[in-house]
Amino acid sequence: MTVLINHVMSTNVKSSIFRDFIFRIKENSLSCFQHTVSIEPKSYADIYHFHRPQKCDIEQIPEKSLVTLHFDPFDFRQHSSMEELFQKLSLFKKVVFLNQNSFEQCSFLGEKRVLIPHGYDERLQLRQQKKPHFTFNVAVISRYYSDGRKGDAYLFDLLAGLPNDIRLYLVGNCWPKRLEKRSKQIYVIHPTSYYDIIRIYSAIDMVLITSPYEGGPACLPEALAAGCLVFSSRSGMAEDLLDTRFLLDYNLTSDINKILMAKSLFKNEIENYKAHNLITWETVSHRYNCLYQSML
Secondary structure, three states: OOEEEEEEOOOOOOOHHHHHHHHHHHHOOOOOEEEEEEOOOOOOOOEEEEOOOOOOOHHHOOOOEEEEEOOOOOOOOOOOOHHHHHHHHOOOOEEEEOOHHHHHHOHHHHHHEEEOOOOEOHHHHHOOOOOOOOOEEEEEEOOOOOOOOOOHHHHHHHHHOOOOOEEEEEEOOOOOHHHHHOOOOEEEEOOOOHHHHHHHHOOOOEEEEOOOOOOOOOHHHHHHHOOOEEEEEOOOOHHHHOOHHHEEOOOHHHHHHHHHHHHHOHHHHHHHOOOOOOOEHHHHHHHHHHHHHHOO
16 A cells, blocks of 8 residues: 655745755655655645644644654744644644654643654764864854854854864855855855765864754764764754753853863763764654554
């Protein structure tokens, strides 16, 4: 029996993040599952998987529907009403969360809740030997947004307090090349494929995540699996995956000292650094397979 799973985007805005996410689910999908993507729900599908609940029409949520909450429910840049968002979430048969904090914040959903975090690409494990480099390389791996949602202002404040032997690589679509003029420490890279990002990890020592709100982000488990130290705000999956020593508190003096301490002890840190609770994208896909099956 063939089961058609309809990924509903609710808007025609293109997103490489959602495209990659759906691709990874499909890549290890059961042979009986077929996947199709559309803006509005297709009437002939068997299961509906929504990805933008804040954009969907409340009247167009079919009975056999689930949703993945890709953002922090308290991020009001994503939606304008908590009450309306929670009402929509309550209409889905299952609601998938990427991190424990959001899962607990939506306890009112009860058994509808499912926790499936982002995974990592096993090919990243090939990057255990760093390419030779003489600087300490730090990266932000994310698309650039003009509204500063990735914590750009705090990121550049941090950089100003770090020594000159640190290089900051801004890796992702849309980062303006003009940012390189701010400092000789800044380099902008626009990768053309996911494989490019994998190659970049081989020269990166540390990844920074300074955004105040996140669902994941996807780069967090990937960076850990690639053998990078990660410093992150207390958003998304950070508290699920990182020791408190690597959590940023938006206190410049304290956060700079944390980073400098890790840098000075880098060899020892990286040898003893164990990333727990990581799962592969294959495991993520398997968990979605089980979820889809439970809805038939």
